Amino acid sequence: IELRKENWLLLSACSKEQTPLHVGVWSAQGLEMSVGKIPFLQAVNGSTVMLPCTYASCIGIQDLYFNWQYNDNGTMQKVCEAVIPTEDVVPDVQIHKERVEFIGKNNKNNISILIWNITFEDGGYYTCFGKNPKEKNKNHSAIFHLIVVDELRVVDNTLTILIASAVGGAIAFLMAFMLLKNLTLFVLAKLEEKNKECLVSSSGIDNTENGLPASKADSKPTPKKK
Ligand SMILES: *[C@@H]1O[C@H](CO)[C@@H](O)[C@H](O)[C@H]1NC(C)=O
Ligand SMILES: *[C@@H]1O[C@H](CO)[C@@H](O)[C@H](O)[C@H]1NC(C)=O
Ligand SMILES: *[C@@H]1O[C@H](CO)[C@@H](O)[C@H](O)[C@H]1NC(C)=O
Ligand SMILES: *[C@@H]1O[C@H](CO)[C@@H](O)[C@H](O)[C@H]1NC(C)=O
Ligand SMILES: *[C@@H]1O[C@H](CO)[C@@H](O)[C@H](O)[C@H]1NC(C)=O
Numbered sequence: 001i002e003l004r005k006e007n008w009l010l011l012s013a014c015s016k017e018q019t020p021l022h023v024g025v026w027s028a029q030g031l032e033m034s035v036g037k038i039p040f041l042q043a044v045n046g047s048t049v050m051l052p053c054t055y056a057s058c059i060g061i062q063d064l065y066f067n068w069q070y071n072d073n074g075t076m077q078k079v080c081e082a083v084i085p086t087e088d089v090v091p092d093v094q095i096h097k098e099r100v101e102f103i104g105k106n107n108k109n110n111i112s113i114l115i116w117n118i119t120f121e122d123g124g125y126y127t128c129f130g131k132n133p134k135e136k137n138k139n140h141s142a143i144f145h146l147i148v149v150d151e152l153r154v155v156d157n158t159l160t161i162l163i164a165s166a167v168g169g170a171i172a173f174l175m176a177f178m179l180l181k182n183l184t185l186f187v188l189a190k191l192e193e194k195n196k197e198c199l200v201s202s203s204g205i206d207n208t209e210n211g212l213p214a215s216k217a218d219s220k221p222t223p224k225k226k
Contacts, residue, residue, distance in 0.1 A: 031057045031064070031132040033142040040145035045120055050103065051144050052112045053128035057135075061087060064132050066111055070097065071125040079126065080113060115146075123148035 036052045043049045051068065055061070067081035082091040084106055093102040099117055104110035115122055129141040 030059070030135045030138060031055060031061070031130055031140045033066075033128050033130045033140045035128055035142040035144040039143065040147060042147040042149055043118060044151060045148050046117055048114060048116045049118055049146060050112055050114050051126050051128075051146065053104070053142060053144070054109045055111065055130050055140075056109060057132060059134055061132050062134050064130060066128070066130045068100075068111075068113055069127045069129060071127065076127070084111075118146070118148055120148050122146060 032055065034054050034056065041049060041051075053068070055064065055066065057064075061084065064084040065081070066084065068079040069076040070079050071077075077097070079097045079100055080093050080095045080102060082093040082102075084091045087109065088106065090105050090107075095102070097115075099115055101114040101116065102111075103114045104112040111128065123146055126144045126146060127141050128144065129139065131137050131139055
């Protein structure tokens with residue numbers, strides 16, 4: 001468990017990326033792209049969905065380049081792209097995919113898009129990509145998974161909840177596991193204790209029997225009697 005805790009800390013430390021500007025000087029947090037807390041969506045074919053994405057930067061942006069890319073069987077296809085001069089300016093977005101609309105309008109760093117009347121081909125992984133010249137054009141991205149289904153099933157909702165509480169579940173599982181392990185160890189220890197007791201008592205009987213004359217050939221050493 002200790003190891004896992006460390007991993008968690010490492011993970012959260014990594015997400016707060018820092019870039020060295022000059023030797024010994026560390027910049028504030030760089031650009032961050034986010035597709036929200038739940039990075040996937042399950043939707044019925046024919047419906048209209050939003051792929052959420054926002055950016056954040058402590059040092060501010062200037063001519064931020066962003067695009068949405070679709071992973072089409074391994075090759076990345078551009079869905080749309082634009083350069084945002086400054087925050088709160090509605091950028092001129094080039095759309096490369098049919099039925100796509102830029103609805104974020106860079107309102108509060110919102111660069112979400114809408115896909116109208118989705119088909120099964122629209123399902124897959126979408127990357128929200130950003131690059132801020134203010135921080136040496138470093139690449140940043142976040143991935144959103146769109147799952148297109150025939151119809152929504154109740155089981156799938158359960159699955160969603162399961163995934164959303166996966167962390168808590170994992171911890172609960174670990175705790176249960178540890179408890180079980182401790183319980184097992186405890187029971188094993190108790191059993192061992194009991195065995196030892198048995199050994200002691202039987203050896204005690206042995207001792208008394210040793211005290212008896214050993215010439216009795218037909219007598220069997222039965223420690224049952226107490
Ligand atoms: C979804 O796909 C199924 C199977 O291809 C089709 O029968 C159905 O009409 C589609 N639904 C919509 C809303 O397009
Ligand atoms: C996608 O990849 C699979 C296997 O990698 C291949 O069989 C299939 O033809 C590909 N589809 C397209 C549209 O490229
Ligand atoms: C989506 O489908 C509706 C009805 O099928 C149609 O009226 C609308 O034009 C479609 N929208 C786009 C952007 O294709
Ligand atoms: C982004 O804009 C869309 C459309 O206005 C809105 O539905 C969505 O909630 C916004 N997302 C965030 C994170 O503000
Ligand atoms: C950054 O993204 C560009 C595409 O915009 C790509 O050509 C380049 O290789 C990427 N650089 C890194 C370090 O990933």
